Amino acid sequence: xxxxxxxxxxxxxxxxxxxxxxxxxxxxxxxxxxxxxxxxxxxxxxxxxxxxxxxxxxxxxxxxxxxxxxxxxxxxxxxxxxxxxxxxxxxxxxxxxxxxxxxxxxxxxxxxxxxxxxxxxxxxxxxxxxxxxxxxxxxxxxxxxxxxxxxxxxx
Numbered sequence: 001x002x003x004x005x006x007x008x009x010x011x012x013x014x015x016x017x018x019x020x021x022x023x024x025x026x027x028x029x030x031x032x033x034x035x036x037x038x039x040x041x042x043x044x045x046x047x048x049x050x051x052x053x054x055x056x057x058x059x060x061x062x063x064x065x066x067x068x069x070x071x072x073x074x075x076x077x078x079x080x081x082x083x084x085x086x087x088x089x090x091x092x093x094x095x096x097x098x099x100x101x102x103x104x105x106x107x108x109x110x111x112x113x114x115x116x117x118x119x120x121x122x123x124x125x126x127x128x129x130x131x132x133x134x135x136x137x138x139x140x141x142x143x144x145x146x147x148x149x150x151x152x153x154x155x
Contacts, residue, residue, distance in 0.1 A: 003100070003101045004099060004101065005104060006096060006097075007019070007097050007098075007121060007128065008020070008077070008093070009094040009095050009097055009123075009128055010077060010091070012090060012091055015065075016094065017059075017090075017129050018097075018121065018128045018129070018130050019088070019133060021096055023080050024077060025085065026078045028049070028087070030072065030074040030075060030076055031076070033045035033056050036148045036149065037151075041144075042061050042062040042136075042137075042141065043056065043057060043058070043141060044057070044058040054085055055137070055145050055149075056087045057088050063116060071091075073091070073092065075091075075092060077090055079136075081133045083137075083142065097123055103123070104122075104130070116132055117130060117131060
């Protein structure tokens with residue numbers, strides 16, 4: 001009997017993406033993002049989630065999609081990476097699916113240039129791109145986030 005992976009599927013434009021369900025903390029309706037000077041790369045700003053300052057990843061920019069303003073229907077998917085909690089911006093949440101391992105292809109087999117993705121899953125007639133949360137924030141971005149948050153929120 002084959003193993004299966006639980007994937008949390010979301011959409012950006014008409015493309016389906018996923019993260020492993022175990023990494024998902026919660027989904028929030030989009031709220032205003034606080035801009036902080038010094039933030040770099042794919043970080044749009046931060047949100048306050050019950051007293052925790054959470055960096056917001058511009059998922060579109062990170063994945064090379066056309067950027068747009070956040071809309072009222074958008075959601076923030078709060079996920080745990082190996083080192084921190086971040087919010088991913090998504091158009092909407094689609095479903096949770098159990099995908100057998102044999103229906104998931106690792107992206108390193110396809111191309112080394114797909115470093116923001118860990119795999120590609122086949123679900124019925126759809127392709128789902130599995131986001132690699134460990135590549136979500138680079139070490140440089142993490143250091144810049146910490147510095148910017150410390151400077152913005154220090155007394």
